Amino acid sequence: GFGRLSTRGSQNEYVELLKGMPLEKMNPNDNPDVFAGIDVTWNRVAGGKAIARILEAIESDFNFKNPSTHLPDLMKALRMIEALEDEHWSDVKTKEIKKIIEACAGLYLEVSADGPTASPGSAVALAIEALNRQADNIVLKSYKVTTEPNSKVMELALETNRRENLRDTITIPSNLKNTAPYWLNSKGTLGMYKVNDQQLIGQPETPRSMKVLFKLEVAGQPLEISKDVVYRYSKPDEGELYRPFEILPEVTAHLGKEVYIFDSDKQQDVEVIVRAGRSNLEGTVSMAYPQGWSVHPGMQKVSIAQQGDTETLIFTVIPPKDQSEGLLTPMVEVNNTFYTRELVEIDYDHIPFQTVILPSESKIVRIDIIKKGQTIGYIEGAGDAVPESLNNIGYSVIKIKPQDINADLLSQFDAVVVGIRAYNILDELKFKQDLLFDFVEQGGNMIVQYNTSRRLKVDQIAPYPLKLSRDRVTDENAEVRFIDPDHPLLNYPNKIEPSDFNGWVQERGLYFPGEWSEEFTPILSLNDPGESPKEGSLLVAKHGKGHYIYTGLSFFREFPEGVPGAYRLFANMLSIGKDNINLDKKLTD
Structure with a gap:
């Protein structure tokens, strides 16, 4: 993806009705509304009207100075919500109103471990903090760590603004599962996670396996509140920080x-x-x-x-x-x-x-690979792992800063490779194009990886006319056809076969040139299913004694994944025209 400017203020979204009943109007003079006729009030839940009356009365006459005065009514509403026949709304609204009760009571409950992680079978020290900041009628009856068999009975009255600090030590059960995102617990398929517990789908995090259940008495009514165990720590430059407590393998x-x-x-x-x-x-x-x-x-x-x-x-x-x-x-x-x-x-x-x-x-x-040429100059673009990948197969890759480019520097290289989108982000390249083209003319090879047609820093990206397009092939398994099977790029020093395009990842390539002059030779033809053939993924032109190659193939994606065919083809691109040239160049000081 690409960064873009944000937009402030309201924006219109347009919806077209494809199927279903005609849209209704909220009011006679309004336009049709996709939400018209949808009841989002308590009336849609059986038994909800009585709950609505209690909550609306609290909302209309809310005591901002002392919200705890509303606790009796909130506890009454909680009992009614818990008794709803609709289990879904009972569960959702019970959690919501408990948060409101905590806030109105000024109740703070926290359980922090003595470290960020623990493994099954190990001991963990817990620090439990309970604070009543406003109400005068809260009692901590007991608490229970969900991994422990028994509750700890307290019968502790929480006096206003008096912090209660409790200590406990537990042992992590040997069969407790490791903390992990639920969508990664089972191996999925391409583009699809596998989730065995369907009720977890949509949750941003996996529910924690270790919690503490507090039983309290609020306004004379029982209240249960569950808290995850966390790790609390501090940094001098950031102050108090929290992170989830994790169960990890030993x-x-x-x-x-x-x-x-x-x-x-x-x-x-x-x-x-x-x-x-x-x-x-x-x-x-x-x-x-x-x-x-x-x-x-x-x-x-x-x-x-x-x-x-x-x-x-x-x-x-x-x-x-x-x-x-x-x-x-x-x-x-x-x-x-x-x-x-x-x-x-x-x-x-x-x-x-x-x-x-x-x-x-x-x-x-x-990799069964033959290389001709040893010393490669690399002009970094928007960022990729191509230099490190070429080093891994024995090339000597030297990163070049555009401002340092001169004829003497370029003469030390067998080939120069330009990183992805370099011509979109490096202003200096507009002043170095002639030097790079002269390098090619004197016998060097120049390989330019994909750029976008927008915001190019140069008027001419190649020594001959070449126009970029938005053509791409997103199917990484798309058939690759050889336009000229006898071309050196497909034969020297490595014989490229259709099997060299097996195992590619994410895509074949992107932003292929759509037009080019007769000096360029297209090497490959490929396309996504149902689309026309694209022949601009790999273009080569003889320029003087050397070769200029433009490619939109996604080598920057294939190299880090260790795709053998991508390495073999790129070695041919670096080697083209080098069969009769002494390639043992050494960098000079």
Whole structure:
């Protein structure tokens, strides 16, 4: 997506009636209204009129100086809501009116743990705070931690503005489920989550498994209020902060990278980072890997003293001789139980802190690839992982700042690659185009990845006429047809087959050129189902001794996912015209 300016004030939304009864009018002189005829009052609930009379009376004569004077009437309304035959509205409105009662009473209840996380079987210290800031008739009868078998009877009168601090220590049950977003508990399909409990659908968070149920007496009436256990802490620059209390496995592990690329049969060292979910963790770590691969050593011991600390282990992965791919999974054994999950923390200021427990696995890919050319200059655009990905298959990639571009600098490179949308965001490139085209003319290769037609910083993006369009292919499995199967881009130094377009992710490409001059040769033809063929995804033009290539193919998406065919095709793009040139260039100081 792209950022855009916000709009203030009212805006009209237009609705067209496709099916159903004609729209009614709220009033005779009004336009038809989609909400006309829909009763949103208490009248739609059997027994709701009496409740409405109580609440309307409170609203019309609300005591802002002392809201607790309304507690008797609010408690009466609560009893009536609890007695409704309509279970849905009874449940919804019971929760809502309890919040109103808490607010009018000035009642504050909080349960905070001594740490942000705990694992099953571990002890947790709880700090319970109860404060009545206004009412004079509230009694804390008891409280019960939902994971404990028994309640703690208190019979504690909550005097006005006197804080009551209680302490308790509990043990997390060994069978308590880990905290995780409910939509990620089961493996879904493309574009669809799998949720076994249908009642959870639509909730922003998974209901917490550990709560504290307070039983109180308010205005002579019983009241039950449930509170999640939280973690309360402070930072010098932010003050008091809260985050949810999480139940996590006693150990998790993850690999140093999501994808490991092997462009030869040379071994690589792989980091395994083990995190302790409890103190005094002892265990062993081994690896699961595909057939034909090898990992050494077979097992290593791990010992972590403090909860939350990590230990990093190094394993050596040896790929097979031929092209292969699969998954590498760390397995941690603790007390005869194997753990194969990793902990992902989601921490942003605008949403609650969350943890996600996911399968711990990284993709390992042995690519059968030949490269011609070694030193690549990369002009970064809007941001992508292409430079790191090319480094992973043995290229020497040097990032170039546009203001530093000159003929001497460019002469050190076999090819120059321009990052995604660079011509949309880098003003300096308008002054460097001639230098880049001269580099191509002298025998270099220049590869430009996708840009949008709007807000281009240059009048001419290529050495020959080329007009960008909004053409794209969103189906990552769309058929790819070779326009000229004998073209060097499809044959040298790697023979590109239709199978090289298997396993692509998210899309084939975007913002393809729609028009180009005769100097360009289109290489591929592809389209989404039901659409016309698009031939602008990969264009190449000979320019002097070198080649200029423009591509809208989504290499920036495929490389991080370790798609072998994307690497092989890009290697051909970097290698074009290099079969008779000495490519062992070295960077000069």
